Every structure is written in C-alpha cells, then in structure tokens.
Amino acid sequence: MNTPVSAAAGLATIDAGGVQLADAQLMETMYHDPRTGLRHVExxxxxxxxSAAVLGYALRESDVRSRLAQRLSGVGAARVRVRLHRDGGVDVDVFxxxxxxxxxSLVLDDEPVDSRDVLLGHKTTLRERYDRRRRRNPGADDVVLVNELGHVTETTIANLAARIDGVWWTPPLSSGCLPGVERSWQLDRGSMRERILTPADVLAAEALAVTSSLKGVLPATLRP
Structure with a gap:
C-alpha cells in the first residue's frame, strides 16, 4: 500500500483533553524475534x-517497511515502536x-471513558488519560477501564478477556476499546468471542487474561 493517505481526508484536529491531535503521533508496538522477525507485523x-485514513495522517507503507528494515538490521529480541507523524514521517524506536x-494484577477504575470517543480506537502518543488512571492505582500492575454505560472496555495497555462458562469473552470495539492486534488474532482463530462485559461479569469470571501483541496472552487477577 504505497498510495499516500491524504492528511485532509481524516479528522485533522480532535481535542483530546486539551491536547490537539495535530501534536500527536500514531503508534504501533511490536515484538521483534531475531529468528522470525516482527510478530504480527502485517x-x-x-x-x-x-488509523491514518480515519485521522488524516499521511502514510506510505513502503516508508515504514524501509525504516523498520534499516533500524532492525542485526537487532536481537526487542520491543519495537513505530511512530507515524502527521506529515508521513516515520520514527522507529528499539528497546x-x-x-x-x-x-x-488489575484494579477497576471509577472514572468512566466515553465509548463515543473516536480516539479510543486508535493507538497514539496521547497517553494522559491512561497514565492518570495508572497513577491513581499504584498498587496494581494495570487498570481496567469502564465506559459511561458501565461496560468494561480494556486496560490501559492491553485488551481484556474473561472466561465465563468455559468460553473466553472480550469486550466489543463498540464498548470503546483499541482493536488490539493480539485480540484480533485470537478472535480470528476462534480462541475468543465478543460480548459486552460488566464489572460484575469480570469479578465473577472463572479466569481473566490480558492480551497484547508485545506479550501475547497473560493470566490476570482482579482486586475487588
């Protein structure tokens, strides 16, 4: 996909808690295995x-692939972050x-997110809404978000899944969560299904897990 996405085609300015989207970059975070390459790169x-098409960022996929190849030459196991600027510039960070x-360990947060907020569906450098919730809950590894309807959405850095009656369920995107790459892979292979989840569902679940492309599927526990 080498056709540029016009910066005028998307939502050029969205106010996100006082920060203009024009100041932000789109992000993708991946795991690099020196034997097999970037996990789920496609x-x-x-x-x-x-995200570039919806939010109006210029994008040439060939530029991203070229920058990744240059930056990862000779690199071993690593966390890799791609940052796309509005004008199409690409940065690759390696950790x-x-x-x-x-x-x-998880804890439920009591500040609702708005399921209608378009930015919840895109990974950007606008992280204050997530960082604020984590600062409020320093005793947990991560925080479970709940929307204005009382539906569980995700955590601040991962998607969430709950096993109920032997089936793994994850909240639908309409609840206001990121379309996680690991989440989509698990759904496509039939390991998980979608349904609305409430805090009561999560508290009563047989098991919990968090999913991310970076770390895969990890078991989780929720503090009451």
Missing amino acids: RHLRRLAR GPPVAPASV
Whole structure:
C-alpha cells in the first residue's frame, strides 16, 4: 500500500483533553524475534493504515517497511515502536525485550471513558488519560477501564478477556476499546468471542487474561 493517505481526508484536529491531535503521533508496538522477525507485523501495518485514513495522517507503507528494515538490521529480541507523524514521517524506536510477568494484577477504575470517543480506537502518543488512571492505582500492575454505560472496555495497555462458562469473552470495539492486534488474532482463530462485559461479569469470571501483541496472552487477577 504505497498510495499516500491524504492528511485532509481524516479528522485533522480532535481535542483530546486539551491536547490537539495535530501534536500527536500514531503508534504501533511490536515484538521483534531475531529468528522470525516482527510478530504480527502485517496486522500492525493494516491497523496503522486504518488509523491514518480515519485521522488524516499521511502514510506510505513502503516508508515504514524501509525504516523498520534499516533500524532492525542485526537487532536481537526487542520491543519495537513505530511512530507515524502527521506529515508521513516515520520514527522507529528499539528497546530491550519485554519481560512478561507470571500474572498481571488489575484494579477497576471509577472514572468512566466515553465509548463515543473516536480516539479510543486508535493507538497514539496521547497517553494522559491512561497514565492518570495508572497513577491513581499504584498498587496494581494495570487498570481496567469502564465506559459511561458501565461496560468494561480494556486496560490501559492491553485488551481484556474473561472466561465465563468455559468460553473466553472480550469486550466489543463498540464498548470503546483499541482493536488490539493480539485480540484480533485470537478472535480470528476462534480462541475468543465478543460480548459486552460488566464489572460484575469480570469479578465473577472463572479466569481473566490480558492480551497484547508485545506479550501475547497473560493470566490476570482482579482486586475487588
């Protein structure tokens, strides 16, 4: 996909808590395995293209692929972050490999997100809404978000899944969550299904998990 996405085609300015989208970059975070390359890279690039089209960012996929190839030459296991600027500029940041915990401790947050907020469906550098919730809950590894309807959405850095009656369920995108790459892969292979989840559902679930392309599927526990 080498046709530029016009910056005038999307939502050029969206106010996100006082910060203009024009100041933000789109992001994709991936795991690099030196033997097999970037995990789910095609899914990540498709999501980046969708966000660029909706939000009005210029994008040449060939530029992203070229920058990744240059930056990852000779790199071992790593966390890789792609940042797309509004004008189509691409930055690639490389960090040490992620460390996956044995289990992730979660806590429910009491500040609702708005399921109608378009930015909830796109990964950007506008992170204050998530960082604020994590600062309020320093005793947990991550925070479970709930929307204005009382439906669980996701955590601040991952999608959420709950096993109920032997089936793994994850909230639908309409609840106001990111279309996570690992989430989509699990749905496509039939390992998870979608349904609206409430805090009561999550508290009563047989098991919980958080999913991300970076760390895969990790078991989780929710503090009451």
